[in-house]
Amino acid sequence: MKVGILADRLNRPRTGIGNYTYNLIKELDSIDPIQNEIFLINYELNDLFPNLNKIIVPNPLKNIIEKSFYIWHLYLQSKLKKTNFGIDIIHSPENATPFLKIKPKKIITVHDITPFLFPGSFSSLTLFRYRLLFRRTLKTADKIISDSYNTKRDLINYFNVPDEKISVVHLGIDEKFRVLDVNTVDRIREKYSLNYPFILYVGTLEPRKNIPTLIKAxxxxxxxxxxxxLVIAGKKGWKYKDIFNMIDELHLRDEIIFTDYVPYEDLPGLYNAADLFVYPSLYEGFGFPPLEAMACGCPVITSNSSSLPEVVGDAGLMFDPYNYLELKLKICDILTNSHLRDDLVKKGLKRVADFSWNKCSRETIKIYQEVYCQKNII
Incomplete structure (x- = not known):
């Protein structure tokens, strides 16, 4: 079985989908490489994964148009309609590509349907692309992988995708997220001048993340x-000015610290240094930060919306994301009850053991095999 994975995300700074793509390929590279031959499809060669096969389809507009990787996907699909490049299955790690019927069997991973539920969090170009392509992408895929049962329900309820067409594969977390030694944590405290006890939030500053509820609590x-x-770690996204206006109105300028974007390698130390992690998001397709915090021994409070209860389970406290007074009580419970805190830390460390990239990759291979066998039967 020869599987081609669209790997253009490896050319860009890694965020959510990029991390998924990288970690999936990394584990696939180490699992039975003889029986399952992996090909990386890209528009340029990079130094990652030297042992894997490469299919390079140059991007004709790379040096002319910014973000021309969107156009490259169109160009690639025109190629795939004519040839299969010697592969049996193609896997796209992100939602809206490819959308044409192509020669190899096609698997896509759908992480969420955020552009349809929270359009204000995206650029007009991204919204146009999703609205134009997403439904056709779902229709032409031979199999869909979703990060959570919540996303699967969304695909069924909003787009009438047949239940049997969707397989749920939970994501993993990086092994870097773990309980660290005191000296390492102290270096992070010093780097970010965090010489006080603090509550932590990690994520983009945008309406969907529901930061005003956290601020009011x-x-x-x-x-x-x-x-x-309160330490808020994350880059500015869309419509973030209301957050700063609220802070001024509540006279909290000296009590809330914004670190801006925190490099990936610093996040484990930041989670370790926090007394509590709060994630008030209104909607997540999966939700990495609560798991990352738990892996670092930090107790977690998160909203009871979308996929978050599915991911966190009983290892964190839940609250109604529209009720800041409920959140306040949950925060007070953890900060004043050492037994509760210790119990959540223990449960959190146990919970994260269920989420590994190795497990994610092995379950993904089973889906490749399922689709490949269907092809051969046909």
Missing amino acids: FCEIKNKNSIHK
């Missing part, structure tokens, strides 16, 4: 003379 806690500060 934190304000209630400060009114009770809490010694904790």
